[in-house]
Amino acid sequence: MEIKEKSINTLRILSVDMIQNANSGHPGMPLGCSPMLYILFSNFLKFSNNNINWINRDRFILSNGHGCALLYSLLYLFNYNMTMNDLKNFRKLHSNTPGHPEKNIKNMIDVTTGPLGQGIANGVGMAIAYKNLSEKFNKNDCVIFNNKIYVSCGDGCLMEGITNEAMSLAGHLKLNNLIILYDDNKISIDGSTDLTFTENTFDKYNAMGWNVLVVEDGNNDLVSINNKINIAQNSNKPVLIMIRTTIGYGTSKENSEKSHGTPIGEEDIINLKLNCNFDPTIDFYIPYDVMVHFNNLISQKNYNYTEWCNTFEYYKKSYIEDYNILKNFITNKINSLNSLPTFTDNDKSMATREISGLCLQSIHTHIPQLIGGSADLSPSNNTKIGNVLDFNNYSGKYIHYGVREHAMCAIANGISTCGFIPYVGTFLVFITYCIGAIRMAALSKHQVIYILTHDSIGLGEDGPTHQPIESLTILRSIPNLLTFRPADGKEVVGTYEQALTTKDKPSAIILSRQKLPQLVFTNSNMVCMGGYTLKKGENIILIATGSEVSLAINVMKELEKDGLSVGVVSMPCCELFDIQSKEYKEQVLPLNIIKISIEAGSTLGWYKYANYCIGIDTFGSSGDGDEVMDYFGFSVKKIKDKINLFIKFI
């Protein structure tokens, strides 16, 4: 047997051994995809275990993340910070080899995958990011960026809507640095794809601006796999390679959904090993010649890396200014936030979305890593900056994402892994279209900024389809995500300071459509505390966010006329408040004072802080914004009455 086939069989057997040992996992994909990923990793994928942070490293994304036993096997054979012990601990608590790939640069895993389609959209993001870096930094005599983005995916990924959104945009942008290997095995969990998925994939993606190539026998025809990936190197469009494989190849469950998600079984493993001339009594076995083969590949890759390093040394010397800018990308460093505007209570009333727009305008030239976009709501979200990034100018810094919220957020996740700080905009209510990718950002600790405008029933006439009720609660319930709802200019500035400097989590910035007054007591430097006292009070403390802070101040004034001592707390970010010291929290929200929350949205999360919660737990209504606000009880008088009623009964 040739060393290539033997290596592929080693990968197959190693993967099923891992899954059998874990008694859990997905053997079908590794058995079918070992040939294509062996060819990709051996002959094409550019990486070096001498520098995991190599900026021109190729990217590989396992969008069909359930097949990660194969990825871990490859990382082990390529000696990429993966040990035999890791493989034996597959899917065990605290192991380095979890059930789906979790972001871990050490193991070449740039993005967490598993939920289908995310990885493809992440890949589109990386392809955009590297197109931008290439155009900005490459020189005629010195090409430092020429890497490719490879994604592997299955039928499931292609059925997801997010994939269509992402691939449509990739086709439009002519991202020819993006190559998708599609494991076309015709089987999904419910059975044959004939049950539900009978698109003409070839024609469809051609119509969407992709080059579509086909490998008829992805189980055995290594030459064809190699040729097609080779052709893809010089495409003028993104490339989808349809590789026909057999799920669970080489076992009694091949070509059946039964091989997808449960260990293949001892008997099948014995037969597989026998058929491959492996000793069936030995698990986790790497033949000596296979080991040598991979070591040679590693040496070649490291040699190639060294060559690039020479180029980069030349770049450093010859293009020092560009190099210094590039360093910001590499080190994720922000020059300065001094250019953010300043606001005082003397400034005119403005919608916080407008203030956000001013912030972006003033800082974007100072932060080259900033790259923005909106899902076709640029004028409404006030997100527009700089030049547009398009296929005729990849160096632009504004992306027209189209009406593609889910892909937009997942693309931003990919972009964020390439040294950029991406922000994206849509209406707050439409987080329901993209929360899957927002969750992945939080889970993967990507720095992505969501600019979410039209933040309450106060948006008015567009009605309940567009009026958020539950949105803030949804965002606050997601771990490792900061949700900001600033009240005025000062708090918007403080919010941007936090969002731009918080590197290990995404931030959602919630902004009003309607104008809000600039307040006296707010303080941009206090946003970092999450919540802070605007005015102290002895009897009652009103806690409010965003547009309701000015309302709370007015309610406070009215209540004080009746002789009560009323405090006001602005809570722009509950998550930051939660991590303050017990002393600080009890100073802002003393235990023995009645606390009342006021926010024009679901009350569900506010009982954590307040004894009485004023909010909206039904859907909104179409009408003039002020009238709608009043109808749902958000007027000084109605809130005051509610509070008086509440006090009377305690």
Add this chain to the structure above:
Amino acid sequence: MEIKEKSINTLRILSVDMIQNANSGHPGMPLGCSPMLYILFSNFLKFSNNNINWINRDRFILSNGHGCALLYSLLYLFNYNMTMNDLKNFRKLHSNTPGHPEKNIKNMIDVTTGPLGQGIANGVGMAIAYKNLSEKFNKNDCVIFNNKIYVSCGDGCLMEGITNEAMSLAGHLKLNNLIILYDDNKISIDGSTDLTFTENTFDKYNAMGWNVLVVEDGNNDLVSINNKINIAQNSNKPVLIMIRTTIGYGTSKENSEKSHGTPIGEEDIINLKLNCNFDPTIDFYIPYDVMVHFNNLISQKNYNYTEWCNTFEYYKKSYIEDYNILKNFITNKINSLNSLPTFTDNDKSMATREISGLCLQSIHTHIPQLIGGSADLSPSNNTKIGNVLDFNNYSGKYIHYGVREHAMCAIANGISTCGFIPYVGTFLVFITYCIGAIRMAALSKHQVIYILTHDSIGLGEDGPTHQPIESLTILRSIPNLLTFRPADGKEVVGTYEQALTTKDKPSAIILSRQKLPQLVFTNSNMVCMGGYTLKKGENIILIATGSEVSLAINVMKELEKDGLSVGVVSMPCCELFDIQSKEYKEQVLPLNIIKISIEAGSTLGWYKYANYCIGIDTFGSSGDGDEVMDYFGFSVKKIKDKINLFIKFI
């Protein structure tokens, strides 16, 4: 001018008058789409203002819901429960004419639309439903169902991922009763679609199993519009008619995004009226001959309806058994829930997803309206019933939705409007892929049942990408949605009773992957109360849901060994508990007893009921389910220790 052109101009002018009068709205679409919707409503759409509940009525869905001024104008001219006063109150609070169409059968509005793509998927659902009804009830000598589903949409709808999912399934299922009119105006909010949306639409949808027809001049060529809709009547596939129009047609802002979302302005309206030979000083004007023309159309439609009624009378007499079954669909009546299984604490431990599967198996033959499906997780969600619905057997009652969660939920919304009770399954964590459609179900009061399995970190090895943390909080934060998390067999049965009989809202049924014991104190008849006492206690009350109820009982036993009197409350549905009387709620959760919640998910929403909340506010981890549960503190010992610590400090 011909009466047709005059009628179309009347619609255009009426729509912009409404928007100008409201000083808010979207004139671009009505100006461009009046011709196509006039032709559709006049020459094709089958309806009768004599019976809004006509079961063979054609369906029309405005997926580009922002263009609703045009729909309201059409309803007015067709005298379909729409008054001139309604038009004048467009977008005003409590009006009959909100800013986006809101479900209202009285006005032929079967589904709420606005968030893009939803309407198309709703249409796919209706097309499936009527294919099913046709195959089940039509007879060779008596066709009672032959209606069509028409959807209008714009570029925005086609960019959304949900649309691709829905249209892919529609193509697979060969739903030739579905016709989409695509307002191909090449403009979105950010500007020309050249900015971001350059697919070859014709080829793409052909590749997805659609017939694609083209109208080159949708502004003027009424004959072509008519011909293409006519051709679509006899297609063997679903039909997409690309109708090239000009947004904002006839105004100075035509062919510009500026005409999309703000009133067109007085000057433009005057010019438009002058150009159409309308008096520019009169608003809301209907020429007499136009009124007569529409009255003639109404008469014709009512005559056609009467003819169908004769057919239906014959059906009633000749096919009484089928008629009686059909009556259940028409009246939304459930025969009996007696066939649900019964469970006792003597039964073996089972995963609640398995119990759910048994419930579905036992009731589906008794409830013909039940129609199920899963997003490619049928064996994991235990959702499979009866025969598969596919293009070779539309009478089946199980749909393989493919990996298309968002479309699945929106399709279910459409199905629910045709007399069916649809249920759909996926993993709980993947509500992040479909919450947009779940929100629409809640807003529109559709009866849809979500079967959401693998409900906590207890699912184990698949890891944090698959382990819900925030999901229950998300569902509970959405108004008008019931979220059930039953603890055992009895509670699953009680949950199905509630979900099947609650007609005006969707229900989410949250189920475990892992086995759970059958409990002594649970009671299926108490699920309707939302929360109830399993055991009374004087010192502490533990509140738990689902898999944590048995845990809470064991913790209670341990704490009582130390001399505490500890109660246990099962809370399968917070939303139902919330609407109980104050007395009942204080009986279950007395004010003066310490209350502690235990749920393996976000604690955010639990402060509403508990003084101390035990949950998980970080992401989970890949590993054996029991080990993961223990690691995150969900063991009797760890919870007991936490509670003891909490008590010590209060």
